[in-house]
Amino acid sequence: MSGPTQDSAISVRDLRVRYGDREILHGISFDVPRGETLVILGGSGSGKSTLLRTLVGLQPASSGEVWIRGGDISKMSEEELDETRKKIGMSFQGGALFGSMTVGENVCLPLREHTHLEESTIQIIMRLKLEQVGLAGFESYMPSQLSGGMKKRAAVARALAMDPEILFFDEPSAGLDPIIAAGIDNLILKLKKAFRMTIIVVTHELASAFLIADSMLLINKGEIIAQGTNQEMQASTHPRVRQFLDRIAEPEVSDEMNYLQMLTGEAPPRVL
Amino acid sequence: MAFFESVGRNTIGGLAYVGGLARLSGRAAYFTLVGPFRGKPVRLSRAFHQAMAVGIEALPILSTITFFVGLILALQGAYELRKFGALQYVAGGVAVSMSRELGPLMTAIVVIGRSGSAFAAEIGTMKVTEELDALTTMALNPVQFLVTPKFLAMILMLPCLATWADFMGVMGGAVFGVTPFFGANLTLAGYIRATVDALLVRDIITGLIKSVMFGGVITAVGCYEGFETGGGAEAVGRSTTSAVVMSIFLVIIVDLVFTTLFYLQGR
Numbered sequence: 069m070s071g072p073t074q075d076s077a078i079s080v081r082d083l084r085v086r087y088g089d090r091e092i093l094h095g096i097s098f099d100v101p102r103g104e105t106l107v108i109l110g111g112s113g114s115g116k117s118t119l120l121r122t123l124v125g126l127q128p129a130s131s132g133e134v135w136i137r138g139g140d141i142s143k144m145s146e147e148e149l150d151e152t153r154k155k156i157g158m159s160f161q162g163g164a165l166f167g168s169m170t171v172g173e174n175v176c177l178p179l180r181e182h183t184h185l186e187e188s189t190i191q192i193i194m195r196l197k198l199e200q201v202g203l204a205g206f207e208s209y210m211p212s213q214l215s216g217g218m219k220k221r222a223a224v225a226r227a228l229a230m231d232p233e234i235l236f237f238d239e240p241s242a243g244l245d246p247i248i249a250a251g252i253d254n255l256i257l258k259l260k261k262a263f264r265m266t267i268i269v270v271t272h273e274l275a276s277a278f279l280i281a282d283s284m285l286l287i288n289k290g291e292i293i294a295q296g297t298n299q300e301m302q303a304s305t306h307p308r309v310r311q312f313l314d315r316i317a318e319p320e321v322s323d324e325m326n327y328l329q330m331l332t333g334e335a336p337p338r339v340l
Numbered sequence: 341m342a343f344f345e346s347v348g349r350n351t352i353g354g355l356a357y358v359g360g361l362a363r364l365s366g367r368a369a370y371f372t373l374v375g376p377f378r379g380k381p382v383r384l385s386r387a388f389h390q391a392m393a394v395g396i397e398a399l400p401i402l403s404t405i406t407f408f409v410g411l412i413l414a415l416q417g418a419y420e421l422r423k424f425g426a427l428q429y430v431a432g433g434v435a436v437s438m439s440r441e442l443g444p445l446m447t448a449i450v451v452i453g454r455s456g457s458a459f460a461a462e463i464g465t466m467k468v469t470e471e472l473d474a475l476t477t478m479a480l481n482p483v484q485f486l487v488t489p490k491f492l493a494m495i496l497m498l499p500c501l502a503t504w505a506d507f508m509g510v511m512g513g514a515v516f517g518v519t520p521f522f523g524a525n526l527t528l529a530g531y532i533r534a535t536v537d538a539l540l541v542r543d544i545i546t547g548l549i550k551s552v553m554f555g556g557v558i559t560a561v562g563c564y565e566g567f568e569t570g571g572g573a574e575a576v577g578r579s580t581t582s583a584v585v586m587s588i589f590l591v592i593i594v595d596l597v598f599t600t601l602f603y604l605q606g607r
Contacts, residue, residue, distance in 0.1 A: 123357075124477050150479035164474035178478045226478075
């Protein structure tokens with residue numbers, strides 16, 4: 069018996085995550101079928117990054133189940149978790165390439181550490197992965213010599229090195245200009261088509277989300293307030309979903325007394 | 341009341357800090373001694389690179405400093421011994437104080453400045469840029485990958501550096517001994533002979549034991565401060581500073597403990 073749903077790459081059941089006595093995620097459940105792309109949407113501070121960190125085992129769950137490839141990572145020992153980690157890839161927001169190694173060495177690192185492949189084979193795999201992300205010929209560059217978009221591509225190449233079954237992206241288009249960001253979206257689409265990989269993307273870029281997603285979920289204050297296909301999300305009438313999708317700002321607080329209090333730092337005079 | 345509260349809080353904080361250092365050292369020791377038998381090989385090539393950076397590259401500055409410290413010791417010793425017309429004892433004084441105390445200590449200070457701070461900055465930067473998280477998601481344990489090679493390098497290199505420091509200190513003292521201007525009127529051979537006569541193997545061994553301990557302390561503090569770095573470039577600067585200050589403090593404490601033990605044991 070594996071996860072709650074047999075055909076899922078990822079199944080999350082009633083996941084709660086706490087930092088100290090503050091609960092960030094309040095009981096999250098969802099499934100990601102194999103080979104599909106799930107986009108996790110949410111504003112800043114919604115808990116979407118915490119969810120991603122929990123899925124890749126960087127943040128322990130306080131309660132609930134996180135089934136990945138048929139194993140519940142919330143109950144695993146560090147050794148078992150490492151075996152699961154070898155089958156997933158993660159692309160960090162800033163790339164997180166190791167600054168002391170060249171781009172090529174970054175991609176080779178997991179292969180050298182976890183496999184017994186010949187060095188010549190490792191070199192071939194490395195060139196192949198760099199070519200897949202459009203960085204052929206950049207293997208001897210240092211990460212500091214790359215632009216932001218290239219760093220992200222190199223990070224994807226490194227995440228792909230071990231042929232992962234599941235690929236995670238943290239804010240893939242954050243800090244990139246629209247053209248480069250579109251290039252990253254195309255790269256994600258290409259990986260999905262070419263390798264039938266399960267892909268989880270955390271973002272708040274709506275255009276990119278609707279382009280790459282098979283399904284989406286919207287997190288607000290640590291709870292899922294909407295989930296479904298792109299069409300279902302577009303058709304949603306939930307006020308918070310509409311606010312997010314239609315990009316409506318929070319109504320400004322225009323209470324004069326509060327404003328005065330904010331400026332003076334004093335308690336407002338009591339109105340009798 | 342507030343005074344006792346703050347004493348209590350600082351005590352708990354201090355204990356928690358030492359506990360954190362012990363836990364980190366314990367895990368590094370596990371990956372060095374037990375890990376290889378559980379299919380987790382020690383990265384010898386990384387340890388070798390660290391040993392080069394920690395040890396070989398420190399030689400010029402360490403040599404210069406300990407040479408001058410040896411000369412200073414000789415001058416200070418002679419200031420007192422001159423009154424008794426016992427300038428020939430300068431050689432023994434320099435040799436014993438270098439090998440028992442100042443060789444290991446000056447080595448530790450130089451290594452703290454060069455490597456302890458670098459460990460904190462390296463690991464702290466990696467934390468800020470999510471590189472530590474990247475290691476973890478690639479199933480590479482940051483302690484095993486980053487700390488273990490540093491521990492190995494430091495524990496091997498500090499005794500070597502300290503021995504070299506002892507030698508350079510003696511050379512510094514010899515400059516005093518053979519320079520007619522200072523009036524000790526010794527030949528180089530005579531100075532060396534006086535040094536060898538005064539030195540016991542025990543003096544050198546105690547110094548080496550100390551320097552191994554110093555190496556462990558400096559690595560633990562530097563790496564621990566790196567892992568405890570908060571967010572942002574400013575935090576990296578802060579942890580680098582406190583790595584240096586805490587290392588110097590703890591090295592002195594460890595020095596005091598071991599010097600007391602050696603004193604009692606040699607009575």
